[in-house]
Amino acid sequence: MNTFSRRRLRNAFITWAMLATVFLVVTLLAEFVLDRGQSRMATEFMILASLVVAIQSYVGNSGLLSFGHVAFFAVGAYIAGLAAMSPEKKEQFLPNLPDWVISLEASLPLAILIAVIGVAIFAAFTGVPISRMHQSVIPMATLALLVMTHTVVNLWDDVTRGTRGLVSVPDLVTTWTVFATAVAITGAALLYAASPAGLRLQVVREDPIAAAALGIRVAATRFTGWMVSAVLMAIGSAVWALNSLAFGPEQFFFAQTFSLLAMLIIGGTGSVTGAIAGTAIVSVINESLRGLERGFAIGPIQVPELPGLIQLVVALALLLLLIWRPAGLFGNRELSIPRRRR
Amino acid sequence: MTVELLVQQLINALSLGSIYALLALGLAVVYSVLGLLNFAYGEIITIAGYCMFFLVSGGMDFWYAAIFGVIAAIATSLLIQLVAFRPLRGAPANAVIFASFAVSIIIKALISNVISPRPRGIPVPSWVDGVIQLGSFRLPILALITIAIAVVAMVALTWALHYSTPGLAIRAAAEDFTVTRLMGAPAGRLILLAFVLSGILAGIAGVLWIARTGSVSPAMGFTPLLQSFIAIVLGGLGNLRGAVIGGFALAFIEVALQVLLPTAVVPFTAALTLVAVVVILYFRPQGFSKLAQERVA
Amino acid sequence: MDTLLDVRGLVAGYGPITVLHELSLHVGRGEIVAILGANGAGKSTLLQALVGMIRPTAGAVAFDGHDVNGNSPEQIVRRGMTLVPEGRRIFSKLSVMENLRMGAYSRRDRAVALEQMDRYFELFPVLADRRNQAAGTLSGGEQQQLAICRALLSNPSLLLLDEPSLGLAPVIVDKVFELIATLRDETGLTIVLVEQSVVDALEIADRAYVLSNGRFTAEGTSEQIAELDLEANYLGGDNA
Numbered sequence: 001m002n003t004f005s006r007r008r009l010r011n012a013f014i015t016w017a018m019l020a021t022v023f024l025v026v027t028l029l030a031e032f033v034l035d036r037g038q039s040r041m042a043t044e045f046m047i048l049a050s051l052v053v054a055i056q057s058y059v060g061n062s063g064l065l066s067f068g069h070v071a072f073f074a075v076g077a078y079i080a081g082l083a084a085m086s087p088e089k090k091e092q093f094l095p096n097l098p099d100w101v102i103s104l105e106a107s108l109p110l111a112i113l114i115a116v117i118g119v120a121i122f123a124a125f126t127g128v129p130i131s132r133m134h135q136s137v138i139p140m141a142t143l144a145l146l147v148m149t150h151t152v153v154n155l156w157d158d159v160t161r162g163t164r165g166l167v168s169v170p171d172l173v174t175t176w177t178v179f180a181t182a183v184a185i186t187g188a189a190l191l192y193a194a195s196p197a198g199l200r201l202q203v204v205r206e207d208p209i210a211a212a213a214l215g216i217r218v219a220a221t222r223f224t225g226w227m228v229s230a231v232l233m234a235i236g237s238a239v240w241a242l243n244s245l246a247f248g249p250e251q252f253f254f255a256q257t258f259s260l261l262a263m264l265i266i267g268g269t270g271s272v273t274g275a276i277a278g279t280a281i282v283s284v285i286n287e288s289l290r291g292l293e294r295g296f297a298i299g300p301i302q303v304p305e306l307p308g309l310i311q312l313v314v315a316l317a318l319l320l321l322l323i324w325r326p327a328g329l330f331g332n333r334e335l336s337i338p339r340r341r342r
Numbered sequence: 343m344t345v346e347l348l349v350q351q352l353i354n355a356l357s358l359g360s361i362y363a364l365l366a367l368g369l370a371v372v373y374s375v376l377g378l379l380n381f382a383y384g385e386i387i388t389i390a391g392y393c394m395f396f397l398v399s400g401g402m403d404f405w406y407a408a409i410f411g412v413i414a415a416i417a418t419s420l421l422i423q424l425v426a427f428r429p430l431r432g433a434p435a436n437a438v439i440f441a442s443f444a445v446s447i448i449i450k451a452l453i454s455n456v457i458s459p460r461p462r463g464i465p466v467p468s469w470v471d472g473v474i475q476l477g478s479f480r481l482p483i484l485a486l487i488t489i490a491i492a493v494v495a496m497v498a499l500t501w502a503l504h505y506s507t508p509g510l511a512i513r514a515a516a517e518d519f520t521v522t523r524l525m526g527a528p529a530g531r532l533i534l535l536a537f538v539l540s541g542i543l544a545g546i547a548g549v550l551w552i553a554r555t556g557s558v559s560p561a562m563g564f565t566p567l568l569q570s571f572i573a574i575v576l577g578g579l580g581n582l583r584g585a586v587i588g589g590f591a592l593a594f595i596e597v598a599l600q601v602l603l604p605t606a607v608v609p610f611t612a613a614l615t616l617v618a619v620v621v622i623l624y625f626r627p628q629g630f631s632k633l634a635q636e637r638v639a
Numbered sequence: 640m641d642t643l644l645d646v647r648g649l650v651a652g653y654g655p656i657t658v659l660h661e662l663s664l665h666v667g668r669g670e671i672v673a674i675l676g677a678n679g680a681g682k683s684t685l686l687q688a689l690v691g692m693i694r695p696t697a698g699a700v701a702f703d704g705h706d707v708n709g710n711s712p713e714q715i716v717r718r719g720m721t722l723v724p725e726g727r728r729i730f731s732k733l734s735v736m737e738n739l740r741m742g743a744y745s746r747r748d749r750a751v752a753l754e755q756m757d758r759y760f761e762l763f764p765v766l767a768d769r770r771n772q773a774a775g776t777l778s779g780g781e782q783q784q785l786a787i788c789r790a791l792l793s794n795p796s797l798l799l800l801d802e803p804s805l806g807l808a809p810v811i812v813d814k815v816f817e818l819i820a821t822l823r824d825e826t827g828l829t830i831v832l833v834e835q836s837v838v839d840a841l842e843i844a845d846r847a848y849v850l851s852n853g854r855f856t857a858e859g860t861s862e863q864i865a866e867l868d869l870e871a872n873y874l875g876g877d878n879a
Contacts, residue, residue, distance in 0.1 A: 065436045151613045308451040315444040326433030526716035528747025
């Protein structure tokens with residue numbers, strides 16, 4: 001378990017190539033075929049898929065459900081947004097920031113880099129205690145992490161503008177940057193799953209006690225997965241922020257967590273392919289119900305605005321799907337060349 | 343700080359701790375049998391709260407409504423087990439956890455849409471907010487009621503778990519579910535019983551919680567869920583006595599932080615409490631479970 | 640002899656893995672039957688299939704004249720077949736008495752059983768002395784006695800013992816086996832004994848089956864099986 005297996009590597013590359021092709025098609029459609037609104041949706045899909053894949057790299061390999069990745073999402077988005085915002089805007093909206101933050105005006109790569117460093121530090125601090133916990137409480141502990149982060153983001157006016165959120169975040173992202181991000185994150189997640197470290201985490205997932213008996217250090221292995229996943233999450237979050245232009249604390253709380261995890265679980269936590277497929281399915285449900293959520297009429301009856309309708313439908317669909325297929329649509333399977341039967 | 347103030351904060355911490363202890367017991371009893379945390383646990387309290395809200399608005403006395411609140415809590419707990427846990431027996435833990443999370447989302451969304459997304463007030467009888475003057479000490483009546491009800495509930499639970507056969511089976515199942523079945527205890531009925539107990543405990547705690555806050559809202563179940571989780575982690579997992587110890591420990595940390603922190607930082611109390619808990623767990627990964635080792639006779 | 644347990648063509652395993660391949664065995668009333676085999680031969684799987692912890696994929700299990708194949712563990716205990724699981728698995732945080740109360744869980748006349756505790760305590764005097772102590776504080780041998788006594792409280796007609804000698808000092812092992820023989824002699828209890836410790840098991844057993852790789856490779860009276868020199872030939876003992 002200390003070297004790369006050639007077979008696993010080859011399979012990872014095949015899956016990567018196929019998923020990259022899917023993203024390429026989406027990008028080409030967005031650039032040349034779709035109208036403005038549709039192409040925006042396509043871009044958003046690829047960003048969300050990147051985020052969901054980043055979550056998958058932890059949840060899938062460790063078998064531990066994390067509600068805390070949206071905390072990484074928030075930290076990454078705010079750091080990237082603040083780094084890239086122009087000094088004039090920062091002077092105007094956030095005058096109490098330290099001078100060195102105000103004077104900074106990061107390019108896209110620099111903003112991503114700073115977000116990655118920031119999130120990595122945050123993940124390291126939180127990951128140490130969380131990785132040492134009993135597996136059955138890690139999901140709840142990550143939920144606590146989410147709440148703690150949300151509280152701080154909500155209340156730290158001088159840095160986050162509290163509930164008013166960040167505005168005037170520059171648009172530094174093109175469809176092609178999003179494509180590159182999605183391909184890079186997908187590749188990294190597949191590579192990690194095929195790597196010795198990823199394999200060890202999967203052994204821990206199957207049986208922590210047996211893994212420990214094999215000499216695998218359980219907490220350290222979980223911590224590595226947590227960090228890998230956090231870094232990928234930071235990249236996706238930075239790109240999301242610089243594509244969104246304005247955002248506030250409510251975008252990094254339960255609704256977002258539920259939505260991203262629903263995407264992951266519908267597709268199946270066990271595979272990167274499932275994560276992307278799930279993102280596509282939930283995105284389609286979201287889009288088709290968005291109209292209904294604003295209120296609609298059945299004959300003479302006017303149905304009023306229904307906030308949370310999408311959530312309700314997705315949650316119900318998910319519950320039924322879980323009863324039918326507890327491992328999600330894809331289970332552990334990745335997209336690959338069909339195997340020849342002997 | 344004067345002695346009077348100290349006593350007042352002590353009673354405050356004890357009454358908050360009583361609620362946390364009951365909440366934590368309710369979450370822990372299902373955890374001890376199934377090995378899974380119920381993420382829709384907070385919604386048991388939410389539904390109990392809304393049930394009381396409608397009855398009290400309709401003119402019923404607060405404490406009569408409270409009885410129906412507890413019944414609604416038991417029904418909700420059973421519904422959660424029926425929808426999220428039973429169909430997924432034997433499924434991967436993640437699927438069950440997320441199913442219970444989905445149930446929580448569904449209940450919240452339904453309440454927001456059908457009733458209102460905004461908080462609603464429940465008028466609590468005014469005598470409850472009074473104080474008993476004892477020399478120079480002022481004892482808030484609600485705090486005393488809370489402590490008394492919680493003590494009675496915990497004594498009753500302890501009795502049931504030790505002297506009734508189903509209660510004994512719950513304790514046995516917490517240790518070894520398989521062997522408990524081998525002794526002839528039917529698995530399904532044990533799980534059902536755990537959810538009933540969980541509903542009763544959450545219901546009682548919920549009523550006391552609502553008497554304290556005086557309002558209901560769709561997301562009101564979240565804080566109780568989180569506090570009971572922290573309490574059971576602090577107390578050492580899968581240990582009912584630990585849940586009680588953890589509940590009181592959490593309340594004392596919270597009250598201490600509120601009293602000691604400068605006013606500017608008070609809004610961050612919840613976050614800082616979590617940090618304090620993480621620090622404790624860092625040095626004692628097993629929580630206070632050493633203190634909670636069950637001693638028999 | 641009157642047959643108490645009759646198993647025919649039993650196939651069982653975990654998920655896609657089949658562990659037991661068409662096993663057939665029979666146990667007469669009042670017999671002690673040993674099932675011998677190496678680690679991983681499928682002994683525990685056989686017991687788990689008998690008590691309903693895993694569902695057999697094929698075959699028939701008749702117990703006391705009833706078809707119990709596919710019954711749940713709680714139904715099977717009520718019929719009178721009780722397992723003493725491998726590694727004792729007593730409830731260590733519960734008191735000795737509470738463990739015994741759990742043992743009587745399946746009985747309708749639970750109260751009566753508990754009133755007649757003295758009868759059981761005669762067989763296990765050490766448990767009487769420690770009835771209010773947490774079971775986890777008992778020694779290994781005492782815990783094994785508790786596990787057996789707990790099973791007896793369900794008033795079984797067939798007692799299944801999974802590796803009772805596991806983890807016990809040799810002196811204690813002798814005592815435990817002596818106790819098992821006494822049980823049969825005094826109460827007429829039927830016993831199936833799964834063991835790795837061949838010599839000890841054959842000493843008290845009437846008949847024995849040898850299980851390897853999920854199949855019975857030999858069966859016969861204890862004397863016949865003893866002559867096979869199992870340690871070397873079947874179980875992959877030290878000389879293999």
